[in-house]
Amino acid sequence: xxxxxxYEILESVKDPEIPVLSIADLGILRNVEISEEGKLIVTIxxxxxGCPAMDTxxxxxxxxxxSEGYDAEIKTSISPxxxxxxxxxxxxxxxxxxxxxxxxxxxTDKSFLTGSHKELRCPQCKSTDTEMISHFGSTACKAxxxxxxxxxxxxYFKCI
Amino acid sequence: MTEEKALYNYLIRLGDNALILGQRLGEWCGxxxxxxxxxxxxxxxxxxxxxxxxxxxxxxxLQGEGKSxxxxxxHRDEQDFRNNLLxxxxxxxxxxxxxxxxxxxxxxxxxxxxxxxxxxxxxxAFAEKSIKEVTYHRSLxxxxxxxxxxxxxxxxxxxxxxxxLLWQYTGELFEMDESDEVLMEAGIVPDLxxxxxxxxxxxxxxxxxxxxxxxxxxxxxxxxARKKGEHTEYMGYILSEMQYLPxxxxxxxx
Ligand SMILES: [Zn+2]
Numbered sequence: 001x002x003x004x005x006x007y008e009i010l011e012s013v014k015d016p017e018i019p020v021l022s023i024a025d026l027g028i029l030r031n032v033e034i035s036e037e038g039k040l041i042v043t044i045x046x047x048x049x050g051c052p053a054m055d056t057x058x059x060x061x062x063x064x065x066x067s068e069g070y071d072a073e074i075k076t077s078i079s080p081x082x083x084x085x086x087x088x089x090x091x092x093x094x095x096x097x098x099x100x101x102x103x104x105x106x107x108t109d110k111s112f113l114t115g116s117h118k119e120l121r122c123p124q125c126k127s128t129d130t131e132m133i134s135h136f137g138s139t140a141c142k143a144x145x146x147x148x149x150x151x152x153x154x155x156y157f158k159c160i
Numbered sequence: 161m162t163e164e165k166a167l168y169n170y171l172i173r174l175g176d177n178a179l180i181l182g183q184r185l186g187e188w189c190g191x192x193x194x195x196x197x198x199x200x201x202x203x204x205x206x207x208x209x210x211x212x213x214x215x216x217x218x219x220x221x222l223q224g225e226g227k228s229x230x231x232x233x234x235h236r237d238e239q240d241f242r243n244n245l246l247x248x249x250x251x252x253x254x255x256x257x258x259x260x261x262x263x264x265x266x267x268x269x270x271x272x273x274x275x276x277x278x279x280x281x282x283x284x285a286f287a288e289k290s291i292k293e294v295t296y297h298r299s300l301x302x303x304x305x306x307x308x309x310x311x312x313x314x315x316x317x318x319x320x321x322x323x324x325l326l327w328q329y330t331g332e333l334f335e336m337d338e339s340d341e342v343l344m345e346a347g348i349v350p351d352l353x354x355x356x357x358x359x360x361x362x363x364x365x366x367x368x369x370x371x372x373x374x375x376x377x378x379x380x381x382x383x384x385a386r387k388k389g390e391h392t393e394y395m396g397y398i399l400s401e402m403q404y405l406p407x408x409x410x411x412x413x414x
Contacts, residue, residue, distance in 0.1 A: 046210075048206070048207060048210060048293060049207055049210030049211045049213070049214055049289060049290055049293060050206040050207050050208070050209050050210020050211070050213070051210065052206070078214065078285050078286065078289050079281075079284075079285030079288065079289070080285075080288070081285070081288045081289035081292065082289070083292075133196060134196040134197075134199065134200055135200065135296050135299060135300055136196070136199050136200035136203040136204075136296070136300070137199065137203075138199070140203055140206055140207065140293075144196065144199075158296075160292040160293075160295075160296075
């Protein structure tokens with residue numbers, strides 16, 4: 001199998017809700033292998049149990065691979081559970097440029113549970129004088145913050 | 161009872177709790193007092209529906225009759241649902257919804273924590289994923305319990321009324337039957353009486369902090385209703401809204 005080529009195709013599949021993140025950058029692409037019949041088996045994992053983007057992502061992967069002549073099948077696995085620790089460096093950078101603050105801590109740091117967040121930088125003006133408005137944002141994976149300097153609200157890709 | 165049958169019963173019970181609570185919370189969409197709360201409640205609803213899908217899919221697989229999660233959600237009648245009465249209770253005002261959510265979140269959180277050590281691979285994987293979501297739910301409902309309980313005279317009274325109404329349905333959360341016994345024996349599920357002592361302690365701490373009081377009607381409704389498929393008068397209304405479309409147009413596709 002032409003691994004580089006397949007990776008390039010999969011890299012072109014984006015999260016439909018955050019189009020600057022590829023499924024690889026988001027960490028939901030878990031595995032690619034070839035079955036005995038020569039089919040590509042692509043394993044993905046949902047971010048949240050109820051993530052409504054999963055069906056679209058599955059279809060987008062199949063469309064991208066089929067259009068390049070690959071026969072493919074999607075498998076969904078919930079174990080090991082997805083974590084924001086799997087977001088790539090490139091993914092984090094793209095998120096911030098897009099206006100969403102990337103996760104500030106790793107899940108092994110439990111400060112997010114006690115509310116004592118590490119410094120969270122406003123993606124607009126880069127000020128660290130920010131405060132949380134709500135644990136829940138426009139999609140399951142985001143919380144809502146406000147910048148006290150430029151006064152803009154912004155989304156934070158919360159740590160799970 | 162075989163272990164497989166017990167596991168099927170247990171998955172249906174968990175799945176129905178998540179499904180009915182998700183449906184209830186979804187009723188808030190567009191109705192909360194502020195945008196943030198509206199979004200928060202519907203996010204929690206979405207997580208519950210997602211969890212219900214995983215649980216009911218697994219139950220359908222186990223059943224092996226070629227049925228799907230949708231079949232279990234939309235084509236079962238009221239007496240076949242095994243959710244706890246607490247989750248079908250009316251939303252009431254925001255405080256009542258938060259109280260119902262808080263009582264359930266603490267329960268669900270500690271149940272999932274126990275499943276993380278389950279001998280069953282599915283239940284373990286399911287719990288390791290869902291507990292991350294429920295951690296946020298529990299933090300949301302706990303914050304609001306304290307904020308509203310220890311708030312104005314009016315908000316305090318509304319929260320106390322909500323606790324007085326809902327408390328009688330909490331005893332049922334910890335009822336066990338033959339399915340529990342079979343699965344406990346196999347190290348798949350925890351003893352609910354152990355979950356209950358953790359729940360009691362945590363709920364009391366938060367209710368104290370919220371300057372509210374626990375009424376003494378404990379366990380009043382713990383009558384084994386779930387085992388017999390008995391529900392409150394609300395259940396029929398929930399199902400008629402949830403099931404109407406797939407039943408009247410069984411072949412409808414997106
Ligand atoms: Zn700013």
